[in-house]
Amino acid sequence: MxxxxxxxxxxxxxxxxxxxxxxxxxxxxxxxxxxxxxxxxxxxxxxxxxxxxxxxxxxxxxxxxxxxxxxxxxxxxxxxxxxxxxxxxxxxxxxxxxPVVEPAVGYPDLGVLVLAEGSLPEPWLRRPDPVPGAMPAPSADLELLERTLRERLPDAIGATEEEISAAEARLGVPLSDELKVLYRVTRVGRGDDFEAADRAGEAVGCELFGLEHLSAVDAAQRHPGWKLGAKRAVRTGPGAAVQGLAGSPGWTCFGSNGGDEFAVDLTPGPAGHVGQIILVDHEQSLGAELVADSLTDFVLGRLREDGGDRRGDQLPAEARVGTGHLETIQAAAHPALEVLSVGPGDGTPYSLAPVAGLPRLRTLTASPGTLADALEVAGLPGLEFLELGAREWRVLLDAGAVPRTLKAAAITVRDERHLPVVPLANEILTLWNRPxxxxxxxxxxxxxxx
Structure with missing residues (x-):
């Protein structure tokens, strides 16, 4: 326009x-x-x-x-x-x-076309997987935790059972037994002076939130935008203590280190414990770091030194084909494949036939000129994000083959730049009746x- x-x-x-x-x-x-x-x-x-x-x-x-x-x-x-x-x-x-374009910060590209209002990539909609048999850590010791906190905070005023129940009702999940002990010793906030809040923070080991300020980690608030988010996948290996989620109703934030937030984890990974303490990094959009096996350990300073978020090998959920990565599309084909990025290889365009019909493939990004036949995109039934060059988009539009499952799209800009790209983007937006x-x-x- x-x-x-x-x-x-x-x-x-x-x-x-x-x-x-x-x-x-x-x-x-x-x-x-x-x-x-x-x-x-x-x-x-x-x-x-x-x-x-x-x-x-x-x-x-x-x-x-x-x-x-x-x-x-x-x-x-x-x-x-x-x-x-x-x-x-x-x-x-x-x-x-x-309002329908998510700017490509740091790039001259037009940006991402948001085709579905308020939509998020699948990882930011992912709910925690159940972990049958998950239990609190052996180090969780309610009596030791309460005794330690009362020794450190002899004059503190704790929350009532009614206040704790009200917090649980607001959150929609129960507080861990250890967290209840903490707030029975000190409610913190609600009229406390700064010195009392500082003492409570020193006693616990972080800047402690008041009971009324407890919150779950909201996945949507960690969304980095479609440009980055569509190319990420949630991975929680069998040896993971923390699920690689963007957020969980069972991640209850109770404190901060001044930038990141500490949370009690009620939805641990396969190798984790219910009630373990995790650190949610404000600069990361997925996952969290294991800090302590229990709140008791956290308060006593018995912290984990091996709790980093090890993403490890991206395969099979994420695959990159092209120079310096996989040599063929066939090598990327796997039932668990979610994100496929195709870049320049030896100059021979790639066929998408090996990944046609894969049930979980939701993101395809392909550099201009890297696809042998853009119409093969129609064989990918679950795409929610598609990034192609202008010529490939032209082929799909002319054939009426733009996947209607898309929630967002991007036009890779090289020599075309914005001058011919905006009309092309408007054709795509029109298919979804977007401004x-x-x-x-x-x-x-x-x-x-x-």
């Missing part, structure tokens, strides 16, 4: 963009004699992604007028692409923020030999 209403007049002035375009052409990587040059990037109110190797100061000067205009207009960012002819005639496309992307086209002249 090309919009001539110019959402921000100053940003939609070609002269405002000339410093950026000239800067991106100075490194010589975008132009060759007698051929047009293509550049693309993003400018936000607080940063930029230009793919330019010049100095920070020169780049800041080039984008400052654009950033001021975005701030005045209340616009977070604008993506751009330009095609510069050898004689300097330039077509500049500005792509405005859209179209607004693009403003500007025309100018940078002169020959820029």
């Amino acid at each position: 090309v919009d001539q209403r110019l959402p921000l007049a100053s940003v939609s002035d070609f002269a405002t963009w000339e410093p950026v375009l000239r800067l991106m052409l100075t490194d010589g990587t975008h132009r060759s004699a007698g051929r047009s040059a293509r550049v693309a990037g993003r400018v936000s109110r607080y940063g930029w992604s230009l793919g330019h190797q010049g100095s920070l100061s020169s780049t800041r000067i080039a984008v400052e007028d654009i950033q001021r205009s975005l701030a005045r207009g209340g616009v977070q960012e604008v993506a751009f692409s330009a095609e510069i002819q050898p004689d300097g005639r330039t077509t500049l496309g500005l792509v405005w923020p859209s 179209r992307i607004v693009q403003t086209l500007l025309y100018g002249d940078l002169g020959p030999g820029v």
Whole structure:
């Protein structure tokens, strides 16, 4: 959709963009004699992604007028692409923020088209697997835990049974017996002064949450976006103490180290214990680290030193085919395959026939030109995310073969950049009755030999 209403007049002035375009052409990587040059990037109110190797100061000067205009207009960012002819005639496309596009942060790509409102990749919908026979660790000692806490907090006021029951009702899961002991000794919060809260934290070994602030780890809040999330898979091996989930109603957060959160785990992995203590890293989107086998161990400082999140071999759930990875699609074919990424190999396009009909395959990303026949995508019945080059998408659209199971999609941008990609993206969005992307086209002249 090309919009001539110019959402921000100053940003939609070609002269405002000339410093950026000239800067991106100075490194010589975008132009060759007698051929047009293509550049693309993003400018936000607080940063930029230009793919330019010049100095920070020169780049800041080039984008400052654009950033001021975005701030005045209340616009977070604008993506751009330009095609510069050898004689300097330039077509500049500005792509405005859209509620249906998840920006490709750090990339010039258009971003991910969200086809299903509020959708998440399957790993962020995964519920914990049952672990029959899982028990508390032998080190869980209610009497020792209570005695230790009362010695360390002789003046603390504990929560009532009614308050503990109310917390359980709010969470929808019972508190572990050890956690109940903790809050019977000190309710913390709710009028406590900072010194009392600090004493409670020192006694337990972390910044302790008040009973009313206990919460489960919400998987959706750890979602890193479709661009990354669609390419991840949950893996919980038979020797794992912690399930590799994004979140669980049985992960009850009770404290923090100032950035990450400690949780009591009621849904452990096959080699774990009910009530073990895990650390949920705010920089990670899946899994958690085992810290202690029990809250008793945690309070007594008996911490695990081998609790790292070892993801190990990605096969068979995730597979990459191409240079430096698997040599064939056949080598990736497995009933458990969920994510297949196809990159350039020896130059021979790949057939998707070996993975046709696989029941769990939900993500396919293929670099432009790597598929022998784009229509073979139709043989993948469970796709929820598809990332292809513009030419492959054109084949699917013309044949009416775009999988309707998709929740999100992406167009890999190389030489095409945004200029021809936005209309293609709008065709895909139309199939799902989603709002179209607004693009403003500007025309100018940078002169020959820029």
